Amino acid sequence: MILVISDKNDLQIYYVMIELEKLGASFGLLNVIDFPSLSRMSQTIGTGSDVCWITLEDGKRVRATDVTAVWFRKPSYPKLHPNVAPHEREFAFAEARVGLNGFYAALKHAHWISPIENIQSASNKLEQLRRARILGFDVPQSIFTNDADEARAFVEALGKPVVYKPAGNFALLERAGTWDEGKVIGELYTTLLDAQTLQQSFSRLSTCPGYFQEYVEKEIEIRATVVAENVFSAELHSQSKSVSEVDWRKGNIFELEHRVHALPSNVADQCIALTRAYGLQYSAIDLIKKPDGSYVFLEINPNGQYGWLEALTSLKISKAIACELARSRT
Structure with missing residues (x-):
């Protein structure tokens, strides 16, 4: 089965689940905030045996060995039971995290989008600039x-x-x-x-x-979403409104014009190469297209948002994620 690890309030997971249903794939949601108050887990390890299971958002028990692919989206922190005393909370939280990390380690055999350690190593913006520069991107x-x-x-x-x-x-x-x-x-x-x-x-x-x-002068801004070998590029016309000229996140993103962007093949290849260099199967890369037509790399988000792009363009990112997960079914 395919395991989605996230928060049940993250709407993007449902877009992918709909696509998984279309593919006839078996999947389940691990709502991390439910552990340890609501979700149950057991890891029994001994000489010659290793049995690891956890209950999902719908109460179903899943064994680690039954998981073929994992989509590690944006899980919340474990939520402690209200009866845990103040002086016990840090200890209980640490124990819950150890348990979850142990469960994740038991899923090493599965196909991940993307491995946790790779997401973490790809999250440093300074290292991103160094690696992007080495791969041939123009960087500020x-x-x-x-x-x-x-x-x-x-x-x-x-x-x-x-x-x-x-x-x-x-x-x-x-x-x-x-x-x-x-x-x-x-x-x-x-x-x-x-x-x-x-x-x-x-x-x-x-x-x-x-x-x-x-400060890099902009014609438009680009969000390039990479899923395996596919690059989905969208234009954000941030310069049309003063509030979003410097940072498009400051305004109402749904008020900005969005278009599908034809990214030059060499830039698309650089996006795939950067994603692959970090061992990621997914990334969201922010670029600037300058008035002279050249492209400048800003940063890579190894677990970035994309749902609004699907809402405002014809890009089929959720379908690509679902297909990549389902590819590893046995």
């Missing part, structure tokens, strides 16, 4: 530093507009502990900096390192 001049003199020298040598962008999570969170997903209290987007803000940023680098990058 960038610096990540907590040295004010280095940052100032970089900006002066660049001699063009500069943006600040988060190198990690763009959300500002308040957490009750490591077991808590946190409450979002703000979001940091890519921001074009004026001279005064730049100087203020330099003075604060000792409290938090900063990620600065040259």
Whole structure:
């Protein structure tokens, strides 16, 4: 069977499940937030034996050995039982994570979209730039530093507009502990900096390192979604509205014009090569098409969103994911 590991509130998983149904594939959903309060698990390991099973969102028990493919989407953290005492919560959370990781390890034989460790290694934006550059992408001049003199020298040598962008999570969170997903209290987007803000940023680098990058002029922005050997490219006409000119995520994405984009074959090949270099079967790559027609790589999201692209274009990404999962059926 095909196992979808995610959160049941993630609408994108249902698009793929519909396609799996069309293919006649057997599948189930592991809603990670249900463990350990609602979902049950057992891993019995001994000399000559290894029996591992977990109950799914519908209550059905599935053995690890019966899983042929895994779609690791966006699972939430395990949710602890309300009766767990405050001083026990971190311990209980850690035990739940160990159990889940043990179950995932028992699925190593399956075909993953994509392996967890590969998703993690592909998530560092600085390493992404290095690898993309090696593969022949044009990348923006960038610096990540907590040295004010280095940052100032970089900006002066660049001699063009500069943006600040988060190198990690763009959300500002308040957490009750490591077991808590946190409450979002703000979001940091890519921001074009004026001279005064730049100087203020330099003075604060000792409290938090900063990620600065040259501002690249845009004709349009491209989201290239890679599924195995397929590249689905969509144009985002972010320059049509002032709120989305620097970062298309700031506005209402459904108010921006989207079109299917004919990505040049060499750029499409680079997208596949980058995805493959990380050992991924899926990725969402952000590119800029400059007014002169050239393409610039911004970043790769190893587990990025794509559902809105299907809603606004004719791209069949869910079908491609379902076909890739079903390909490994036995």
